[in-house]
Amino acid sequence: MRTAAVVGSGLIGTSVGLALSRRGVRVHVMDADESAARVAAARGAGVCGRPPEPVDLAVLAVPPARIAQVLAEQQHQKLARAYTDVASVKSATAQAVARSAPHRPSYVGGHPMAGSQCSGPLAAGADLFQGRAWVLTPGTETSRAALNRVLAAVALCGAVPVVMEPQAHDRAVALVSHAPHLVAVLMAARLTGAPRESLALAGQGLRDVIRIAGGDRALWSDIVTSNAPALAEVLGELAKDLEALTRALRELEVHGPGTDSAREAIAQLLFRGRTGWECVHEPEHTSGQVTLSIPLTDRLGEVDRLVSAARESGIGTDSIRLRWSQTSSRLSACLATAPLAAPDVRRRLTDNGWQVSVEPATPSL
Amino acid sequence: MRTAAVVGSGLIGTSVGLALSRRGVRVHVMDADESAARVAAARGAGVCGRPPEPVDLAVLAVPPARIAQVLAEQQHQKLARAYTDVASVKSATAQAVARSAPHRPSYVGGHPMAGSQCSGPLAAGADLFQGRAWVLTPGTETSRAALNRVLAAVALCGAVPVVMEPQAHDRAVALVSHAPHLVAVLMAARLTGAPRESLALAGQGLRDVIRIAGGDRALWSDIVTSNAPALAEVLGELAKDLEALTRALRELEVHGPGTDSAREAIAQLLFRGRTGWECVHEPEHTSGQVTLSIPLTDRLGEVDRLVSAARESGIGTDSIRLRWSQTSSRLSACLATAPLAAPDVRRRLTDNGWQVSVEPATPSL
Numbered sequence: 001m002r003t004a005a006v007v008g009s010g011l012i013g014t015s016v017g018l019a020l021s022r023r024g025v026r027v028h029v030m031d032a033d034e035s036a037a038r039v040a041a042a043r044g045a046g047v048c049g050r051p052p053e054p055v056d057l058a059v060l061a062v063p064p065a066r067i068a069q070v071l072a073e074q075q076h077q078k079l080a081r082a083y084t085d086v087a088s089v090k091s092a093t094a095q096a097v098a099r100s101a102p103h104r105p106s107y108v109g110g111h112p113m114a115g116s117q118c119s120g121p122l123a124a125g126a127d128l129f130q131g132r133a134w135v136l137t138p139g140t141e142t143s144r145a146a147l148n149r150v151l152a153a154v155a156l157c158g159a160v161p162v163v164m165e166p167q168a169h170d171r172a173v174a175l176v177s178h179a180p181h182l183v184a185v186l187m188a189a190r191l192t193g194a195p196r197e198s199l200a201l202a203g204q205g206l207r208d209v210i211r212i213a214g215g216d217r218a219l220w221s222d223i224v225t226s227n228a229p230a231l232a233e234v235l236g237e238l239a240k241d242l243e244a245l246t247r248a249l250r251e252l253e254v255h256g257p258g259t260d261s262a263r264e265a266i267a268q269l270l271f272r273g274r275t276g277w278e279c280v281h282e283p284e285h286t287s288g289q290v291t292l293s294i295p296l297t298d299r300l301g302e303v304d305r306l307v308s309a310a311r312e313s314g315i316g317t318d319s320i321r322l323r324w325s326q327t328s329s330r331l332s333a334c335l336a337t338a339p340l341a342a343p344d345v346r347r348r349l350t351d352n353g354w355q356v357s358v359e360p361a362t363p364s365l
Numbered sequence: 366m367r368t369a370a371v372v373g374s375g376l377i378g379t380s381v382g383l384a385l386s387r388r389g390v391r392v393h394v395m396d397a398d399e400s401a402a403r404v405a406a407a408r409g410a411g412v413c414g415r416p417p418e419p420v421d422l423a424v425l426a427v428p429p430a431r432i433a434q435v436l437a438e439q440q441h442q443k444l445a446r447a448y449t450d451v452a453s454v455k456s457a458t459a460q461a462v463a464r465s466a467p468h469r470p471s472y473v474g475g476h477p478m479a480g481s482q483c484s485g486p487l488a489a490g491a492d493l494f495q496g497r498a499w500v501l502t503p504g505t506e507t508s509r510a511a512l513n514r515v516l517a518a519v520a521l522c523g524a525v526p527v528v529m530e531p532q533a534h535d536r537a538v539a540l541v542s543h544a545p546h547l548v549a550v551l552m553a554a555r556l557t558g559a560p561r562e563s564l565a566l567a568g569q570g571l572r573d574v575i576r577i578a579g580g581d582r583a584l585w586s587d588i589v590t591s592n593a594p595a596l597a598e599v600l601g602e603l604a605k606d607l608e609a610l611t612r613a614l615r616e617l618e619v620h621g622p623g624t625d626s627a628r629e630a631i632a633q634l635l636f637r638g639r640t641g642w643e644c645v646h647e648p649e650h651t652s653g654q655v656t657l658s659i660p661l662t663d664r665l666g667e668v669d670r671l672v673s674a675a676r677e678s679g680i681g682t683d684s685i686r687l688r689w690s691q692t693s694s695r696l697s698a699c700l701a702t703a704p705l706a707a708p709d710v711r712r713r714l715t716d717n718g719w720q721v722s723v724e725p726a727t728p729s730l
Binding site for chain 2: 034035038039041042043044113114115118120121122123132133135162164168171172173175176177179180181182183184185186187188189190191192194195197198199200201202203205206207208209210211212213214217220221224225228229231232234235236237238239241242243245246249250252253262263266267269270271272273274275276277278279280281296298300301302303304307317318320322323324326331
């Protein structure tokens with residue numbers, strides 16, 4: 001991979017240019033809006049304008065709905081030996097490409113799982129893809145040469161390639177990206193026209209839930225429209241849960257807090273929500289962990305000092321329990337830690353004057 | 366305010382104890398679970414156990430459903446001269462208190478708008494309420510003396526008191542706190558049983574949307590149940606939007622991307638979401654702002670240096686536009702800034718070697 005072209009110098013295109021240029025690839029930045037290409041070039045994403053001869057790889061970072069047309073045009077003009085795109089929806093793109101691309105073996109669908117609330121070349125960064133998944137959706141006609149060029153570019157961007165079927169990709173992003181976006185939008189839409197007095201009570205929770213609702217509307221309209229079937233399925237299931245929830249709430253409204261079935265429905269939903277949350281947030285599993293026990297005196301500030309010391313060893317307050325013993329009238333702290341980390345944590349705490357004993361490991365379930 | 370009692374030493378109770386103790390109030394920490402009270406005391410929230418004589422104020426930081434009962438018990442035992450609680454739902458509490466409290470003038474309903482994903486005394490902090498709203502819902506029987514004691518405690522905690530009717534409070538928190546929580550839960554619930562391959566594509570957007578779904582389930586079950594009427598209204602409206610959205614998606618699924626009415630429905634929803642997002646995130650208003658214009662050369666890294674310099678003056682990338690002039694073949698940057706800040710920003714940039722000119726102010730709309 002020595003030369004590349006980036007068509008479209010928005011957030012993603014400019015970031016690809018920055019990442020590849022940093023690794024020594026000669027990148028040509030092209031954009032229908034010359035000003036945008038100039039800005040990307042000024043940031044170091046490459047040189048402005050069409051390359052004099054075909055490059056190794058062209059990355060089409062134009063809006064999803066335009067991919068097939070731009071691919072056809074550039075293949076006709078022999079821009080590159082291989083092509084990929086960065087569209088968030090892959091089945092629709094694959095179908096459009098199948099209808100119009102002059103040369104399908106040189107094209108590999110792609111979707112880097114990275115982004116930002118801000119758009120445009122100024123928000124771009126060479127590190128945008130570092131450690132992130134980058135989905136590739138090669139078809140049966142895709143040549144191995146084209147796939148390898150794209151894999152090389154993904155590696156140069158520091159991303160982790162994940163090969164998937166277009167339909168599986170679309171179902172996955174409907175679930176983990178597009179539905180969350182619309183859920184944020186649905187919640188944010190409730191705030192329009194709310195009394196100022198109510199909005200003044202908003203805290204970080206609401207801000208986090210609706211943060212992504214501030215994103216680029218034209219882009220999202222395009223994404224939502226292109227991924228309609230997969231999205232309709234996820235949101236249809238969500239609507240069923242919502243309907244059951246509002247039914248339970250209305251039941252409580254009419255019959256008061258004594259309605260067991262309504263309470264049970266709400267408890268079940270909260271439980272499933274927590275389970276889903278754990279799928280992504282991966283809380284520390286306490287089974288199989290080692291417990292370090294530390295006796296405490298009643299000295300003020302001692303607990304806070306221990307919490308700080310634990311945090312320095314990577315142990316959060318979630319992994320600390322304090323116990324009061326009725327028999328000895330003493331307080332002690334229990335720190336849960338991974339078996340491999342335990343000796344190091346213990347040594348650090350002992351060095352700082354804490355008296356640490358190791359409790360038997362909880363058996364792994 | 367010289368003495369106080371905190372009943373219930375969880376996150377909120379311990380934080381109140383820490384905040385009041387820091388300001389010189391003698392705080393007594395009480396909890397049915399002695400271990401929890403000991404931990405709170407060890408952190409500096411006060412002394413453990415019941416005060417020998419009535420204190421100036423008792424803060425009841427027990428679960429919402431237990432407030433009325435605990436208030437009645439403590440008033441019988443003359444724990445304090447005034448009482449408040451910290452429950453997230455106020456109408457139900459007010460009704461329960463009206464039924465059972467021996468002495469209503471000394472009670473003022475309260476709800477500090479602060480919290481944390483973590484619970485318990487270890488997650489508490491004296492600064493938890495700093496600058497946050499603290500709703501008070503005095504009734505017609507509430508004595509001025511009791512209200513003033515609670516106002517003093519709120520001030521000592523660094524919070525901003527907001528007096529509201531219980532029903533208005535409940536509608537407000539249904540919108541800005543409880544509905545967002547359930548929306549996060551509904552989205553998180555969709556993730557249970559999802560293929561690992563799909564979850565691997567999850568990014569920060571999803572994590573933010575569902576972050577609060579990891580919260581204390583027992584507490585939230587209680588909150589949701591107590592605020593059912595107000596919540597049913599907010600979620601009922603949200604369900605209507607969701608229904609229209611899924612209808613539009615299914616229409617696109619059947620008829621393809623050409624369905625204007627479906628596209629329009631989606632665009633409208635995204636627009637309303639953005640408008641709601643602005644209610645809370647308050648983006649900088651560009652009308653009435655001053656534009657600073659800075660010519661750029663083609664030197665690599667120049668744009669990045671300007672962006673850094675602008676950031677140091679509090680100007681984010683959202684407020685920077687780059688323009689390419691076809692006639693002069695030159696790139697220039699436009700920074701939008703508030704009129705009052707403009708001279709200072711200009712001076713700083715000029716001091717750093719940038720050539721800055723001021724463009725005429727955009728008239729306020």
